[in-house]
Amino acid sequence: MLEIKNLHVEVEGQPILNGIDLVIPDGEVHAIMGPNGSGKSTLSYVIAGKDEYDITKGDILYNGESILEMDPAERVAAGLFLAFQYPIEIPGVATMTFLRTAINAVRKERDQEELSIPDMMKLIQAKAKDLGVKPEMLKRGLNVGFSGGEKKRMEILQMALLDPGMCILDETDSGLDIDALRIVSEGVNALRSETRSMLVITHYQRLLNYIVPDKVHVMSDGKIARTGGKELALELEEAGYAEYDDELA
Amino acid sequence: MVAVKETIDHVKELELEKYKYGFTTDIETVKAPKGLSEDIVKFISDKKDEPEWMLEWRLDAYQRWLTMKEPEWAKVEYEKPNFQDLYYYAAPKSTEGPKSLDEVDPELLATYEKLGIPLKEQAVLAGVEGAKIAMDVVFDSVSVVTTFKDELAKAGVIFCSISEAIKEHPELVKKYLGSVVPKSDNFYATLNSAVFSDGSFVYIPPGVRCPMELSTYFRINEENTGQFERTLIIADKGSYVSYLEGCTAPMRDENQLHAAVVELIALDDAEIKYSTVQNWYPGDKDGKGGVYNFVTKRGDCRGNNSKISWTQVETGSAITWKYPSCILRGDNSQGEFYSIAISNGMQQVDSGTKMIHLGKNTSSRIISKGISAGKSSNTYRGLVSAHKKASNARNFTQCDSLLIGDQCSAHTVPYIEAKNSSATFEHEATTSKISDDQMFYAQARGLNEEEAVALIVNGFAREVIQKLPMEFMAETQRLIGISLEGSVG
Numbered sequence: 001m002l003e004i005k006n007l008h009v010e011v012e013g014q015p016i017l018n019g020i021d022l023v024i025p026d027g028e029v030h031a032i033m034g035p036n037g038s039g040k041s042t043l044s045y046v047i048a049g050k051d052e053y054d055i056t057k058g059d060i061l062y063n064g065e066s067i068l069e070m071d072p073a074e075r076v077a078a079g080l081f082l083a084f085q086y087p088i089e090i091p092g093v094a095t096m097t098f099l100r101t102a103i104n105a106v107r108k109e110r111d112q113e114e115l116s117i118p119d120m121m122k123l124i125q126a127k128a129k130d131l132g133v134k135p136e137m138l139k140r141g142l143n144v145g146f147s148g149g150e151k152k153r154m155e156i157l158q159m160a161l162l163d164p165g166m167c168i169l170d171e172t173d174s175g176l177d178i179d180a181l182r183i184v185s186e187g188v189n190a191l192r193s194e195t196r197s198m199l200v201i202t203h204y205q206r207l208l209n210y211i212v213p214d215k216v217h218v219m220s221d222g223k224i225a226r227t228g229g230k231e232l233a234l235e236l237e238e239a240g241y242a243e244y245d246d247e248l249a
Numbered sequence: 250m251v252a253v254k255e256t257i258d259h260v261k262e263l264e265l266e267k268y269k270y271g272f273t274t275d276i277e278t279v280k281a282p283k284g285l286s287e288d289i290v291k292f293i294s295d296k297k298d299e300p301e302w303m304l305e306w307r308l309d310a311y312q313r314w315l316t317m318k319e320p321e322w323a324k325v326e327y328e329k330p331n332f333q334d335l336y337y338y339a340a341p342k343s344t345e346g347p348k349s350l351d352e353v354d355p356e357l358l359a360t361y362e363k364l365g366i367p368l369k370e371q372a373v374l375a376g377v378e379g380a381k382i383a384m385d386v387v388f389d390s391v392s393v394v395t396t397f398k399d400e401l402a403k404a405g406v407i408f409c410s411i412s413e414a415i416k417e418h419p420e421l422v423k424k425y426l427g428s429v430v431p432k433s434d435n436f437y438a439t440l441n442s443a444v445f446s447d448g449s450f451v452y453i454p455p456g457v458r459c460p461m462e463l464s465t466y467f468r469i470n471e472e473n474t475g476q477f478e479r480t481l482i483i484a485d486k487g488s489y490v491s492y493l494e495g496c497t498a499p500m501r502d503e504n505q506l507h508a509a510v511v512e513l514i515a516l517d518d519a520e521i522k523y524s525t526v527q528n529w530y531p532g533d534k535d536g537k538g539g540v541y542n543f544v545t546k547r548g549d550c551r552g553n554n555s556k557i558s559w560t561q562v563e564t565g566s567a568i569t570w571k572y573p574s575c576i577l578r579g580d581n582s583q584g585e586f587y588s589i590a591i592s593n594g595m596q597q598v599d600s601g602t603k604m605i606h607l608g609k610n611t612s613s614r615i616i617s618k619g620i621s622a623g624k625s626s627n628t629y630r631g632l633v634s635a636h637k638k639a640s641n642a643r644n645f646t647q648c649d650s651l652l653i654g655d656q657c658s659a660h661t662v663p664y665i666e667a668k669n670s671s672a673t674f675e676h677e678a679t680t681s682k683i684s685d686d687q688m689f690y691a692q693a694r695g696l697n698e699e700e701a702v703a704l705i706v707n708g709f710a711r712e713v714i715q716k717l718p719m720e721f722m723a724e725t726q727r728l729i730g731i732s733l734e735g736s737v738g
Contacts, residue, residue: 050689071692073692090687093704105700
């Protein structure tokens with residue numbers, strides 16, 4: 001369970017998040033929607049532990065423990081996973097090598113036995129196949145020369161391999177055509193379970209046709225402005241964000 | 250740049266204090282008196298029981314050296330060594346006598362065990378099935394043992410210390426010593442010619458593919474001692490050899506001088522692959538101590554269709570100053586230079602290569618990967634030249650620099666001289682930084698900071714790592730980790 005309590009965050013003295021309260025129980029999928037600049041991506045980076053943000057007030061608890069003192073790798077080991085809006089390229093590092101390094105780093109931190117290379121290859125190849133990731137892609141430099149759809153599929157593959165309890169998907173739908181969106185969404189839905197929760201951040205309702213949320217939150221000006229069921233997303237699609245965005249109003 | 254900055258601070262604290270080869274061995278030694286003079290040159294020659302011609306060669310070099318000045322064109326700053334305040338010869342007392350593994354001083358065996366180099370005639374490296382590596386081990390000024398000699402002799406391969414070669418194979422030594430790096434070549438090579446104390450000698454007879462990797466491990470132990478080793482490798486017609494060189498030294502507050510000369514000769518259709526992993530003590534975080542590594546390495550592709558390939562991983566030394574080069578004399582000969590140079594703390598590296606195209610249809614390839622961290626300075630300096638007669642000479646050069654943090658520097662100084670209009674020379678250079686975004690992305694996949702830096706740097710240097718012999722690959726990946734560590738792997 002993820003609990004965010006009265007979270008205030010600044011970047012270089014500029015307030016971005018102004019008191020977020022949010023609880024995501026085990027097994028639930030929540031969506032956060034909102035206009036550009038409302039703080040959606042900041043929230044995802046703060047949960048993952050990027051260090052250019054100053055947390056001035058509040059706390060983030062995962063399974064009852066504060067994660068604020070943990071470095072990003074420790075948060076991954078604890079079960080948090082962030083799928084990036086813009087996955088980063090690491091030239092020269094074969095995707096397979098990166099996946100193997102990440103899996104064993106996390107297993108080690110979780111006090112699990114490291115996987116042997118053959119077991120690892122089997123695991124990665126099987127999950128890759130499910131997501132339509134071609135074996136050839138695993139040999140290339142991580143995210144180097146990948147299309148938008150390939151990058152997002154790679155994010156979901158990593159999510160599947162690192163076995164997180166809490167997945168945060170930051171604008172996973174951006175830059176995807178309708179076929180890619182369907183494949184990625186199916187990959188995400190396959191990971192839904194009673195013990196795994198998700199936070200889906202998106203600007204558009206479209207994604208939520210595929211990944212159907214239990215709850216929808218509207219974020220505006222660094223706060224949760226409204227919370228509702230999945231029908232709230234449809235309502236927003238009709239009315240737009242004008243109500244929540246000072247500049248648009 | 251916060252994450253990267255922290256990484257660098259981390260690197261500074263951990264790596265430089267953690268040089269794991271920094272211990273000293275307490276062993277009784279025989280030393281020459283301090284300082285340099287004709288008498289010292291004679292002392293060294295006498296200690297080694299050398300023939301008269303060798304002594305004359307040394308004395309001639311010494312006289313020439315007296316007229317030379319220490320060069321200053323490299324982009325490095327250091328306090329010049331006081332040549333009268335150094336010992337030019339130091340040898341463990343116990344090695345004065347016959348050499349076989351059983352007779353090696355147990356203290357020395359323990360030293361190499363601790364360095365991770367068990368001196369046993371068996372598959373040396375764990376994880377590499379059936380890999381045998383014959384090894385010549387140089388401790389301060391002398392070779393203490395050479396393994397697998399008998400097995401190599403069956404193939405006709407001569408692998409021994411240069412001191413032994415001077416006595417046992419004078420015709421080969423006379424013919425080739427100084428034929429690639431003349432004794433008056435440059436200040437440090439000339440000094441080496443006068444006082445070189447030991448090193449390795451390799452001769453591969455015509456048509457023989459050397460049945461195992463050959464290797465020399467250099468260790469400087471004594472205080473205030475210069476190490477002047479001399480390596481000579483001859484690949485006769487149609488032969489092949491792969492040679493590995495490794496080096497470490499204890500942590501000392503004074504600077505130690507290492508001025509080696511390596512000469513390679515490849516005759517018709519022969520190939521030499523020479524790989525170095527240099528991990529001399531780099532000095533502490535304030536730049537105190539560390540090895541001055543002033544080395545002249547040159548290969549001569551003397552025969553047609555010959556090939557010489559240099560691969561180097563430079564992670565240690567306070568000052569590195571070396572340019573493993575190829576003279577492409579034979580028609581259709583090929584030269585290669587693959588380099589990873591890592592500098593951290595206060596280290597200064599000025600390294601590169603020279604590809605001298607003399608024969609027809611010669612080709613060369615240079616891939617240099619420089620990684621600078623801390624307050625270090627890392628310079629690639631390279632020359633590619635084509636002689637008037639070198640028709641259709643071809644070169645491809647790629648120099649990539651990676652910066653970690655904002656206090657280090659990287660420089661690229663390529664010289665290109667084409668005196669033949671049919672030459673094709675290509676040069677590409679890039680400079681990049683490890684970005685905070687790359688660091689965060691890797692960390693958000695469960696890698697800690699050190700693992701993340703190691704992974705990114707290994708990716709950057711991948712092209713060169715792949716050129717290393719299997720035995721060195723894993724070691725290098727680990728060493729990259731340690732050098733940028735507490736980490737880079």
